[in-house]
Amino acid sequence: MNASRWISTCLLIGLLPLAGCNRSPWVQTSDTDAALKALGSTVPAPEYGREFWQRQHDQKSDAWQQAVKICSESILASYPNCMPVNAIFQADAELRATQQSEKTKHAREMWTRGYDYDKNRRLWFPFDGMIAAGCSYSGEPGARVFDCPPDAKLPKGEK
Secondary structure, eight states: OOHHHHHHHHHHHHHHHHHTTSOOTTOOSSHHHHHHHHTTOSSOOGGGSHHHHHHHHHTTOHHHHHHHHHHHSSGGGGSTTTHHHHHHHHHHHHHHHHHHHHHHHHHHHHHHTTEEEETTTTEEEEHHHHHHTTOEEESOTTSBEEEOOTTOOOOOOBO
């Protein structure tokens, strides 16, 4: 190897550690550590935006759980890097509320029709039909457990 190449190689190797000095202030040892630290910054960190937090949410990661806690239980909620976390969390809450509302609506409709839910069979059965088949029950309406004789002819259940 000639002298100029040797000097160039040595300079390059010597300057490599300095290349890492021009990093964002929130960059830590791992991507999730950096993302969590960025939540407390007033400087937007585009690399930890909606797409990053959506992946963490979908993976149900520890970082996602920590981010929700940090952004919902502190003054950081209005910080720019908490906004995507809060938006995803809010959308999730609205989806759960909608699903619960649909579930409640379905249960009311079934009770109106004289049905009750059997937790063991995971089906709705006509309550009078189950009693007529010799079944006994325990539990609250909508979450009953029907205990039927082995030879009982059960009415048709619905989902």
